[in-house]
Amino acid sequence: KAGVTQTPRYLIKTRGQQVTLSCSPISGHRSVSWYQQTPGQGLQFLFEYFSETQRNKGNFPGRFSGRQFSNSRSEMNVSTLELGDSALYLCASSSGTGKEAFFGQGTRLTVV
Amino acid sequence: GESVGLHLPTLSVQEGDNSIINCAYSNSASDYFIWYKQESGKGPQFIIDIRSNMDKRQGQRVTVLLNKTVKHLSLQIAATQPGDSAVYFCAESGAGGTSYGKLTFGQGTILTVHP
Numbered sequence: 001k002a003g004v005t006q007t008p009r010y011l012i013k014t015r016g017q018q019v020t021l022s023c024s025p026i027s028g029h030r031s032v033s034w035y036q037q038t039p040g041q042g043l044q045f046l047f048e049y050f051s052e053t054q055r056n057k058g059n060f061p062g063r064f065s066g067r068q069f070s071n072s073r074s075e076m077n078v079s080t081l082e083l084g085d086s087a088l089y090l091c092a093s094s095s096g097t098g099k100e101a102f103f104g105q106g107t108r109l110t111v112v
Numbered sequence: 113g114e115s116v117g118l119h120l121p122t123l124s125v126q127e128g129d130n131s132i133i134n135c136a137y138s139n140s141a142s143d144y145f146i147w148y149k150q151e152s153g154k155g156p157q158f159i160i161d162i163r164s165n166m167d168k169r170q171g172q173r174v175t176v177l178l179n180k181t182v183k184h185l186s187l188q189i190a191a192t193q194p195g196d197s198a199v200y201f202c203a204e205s206g207a208g209g210t211s212y213g214k215l216t217f218g219q220g221t222i223l224t225v226h227p
Contacts, residue, residue, distance in 0.1 A: 004155075042217060042218075043201065043215075043217040044217075058214070090156070094212070096212060096213050101215065102158060103148075103156045105154055106154075
């Protein structure tokens, strides 16, 4: 069974640009959640998509957005990048009904 | 401005010892608690979970204990091995209906196992 796949693994962007990250969940999983991990703030929840609908949302500005497709693959977008957006972005895949969540390896975003 | 990083608790043990990692959680309504292990350069890896209606659950070499009275969670690792060296996170979710997809993580504990 294939795991959670995140692409790309590494990204370098300039302030003011926008970026799109992709996450392919485990086959059959309908929930995809996104997290930001930084040394200063730890692991913080961004949002969760379940069956193409945003079901939960964290406390991030509107520059952070996401979507989920009918095949459960999800993308997150960050517009008008700031230096503070530099982080490891992780997605987690689960059934969405209380079973364990499996994480991808993450996308390391560096904003310069 | 200068950012202040998280100062993660650390635990150093000798190979073969038992390790206990502790976590205080915040939401008494949380229904589901999970322990994750994160190695350098990798995403968090699921270790074991426990529901709020349980106080103990055992896996292979690991045991999770839940004390809802004081909102405390612990992970016990038996016969710790160098491969167990990693950052360990507790997480909680399920505080109401559709919240299972939202995990709230603790700050993490760095476990170092010396051969």
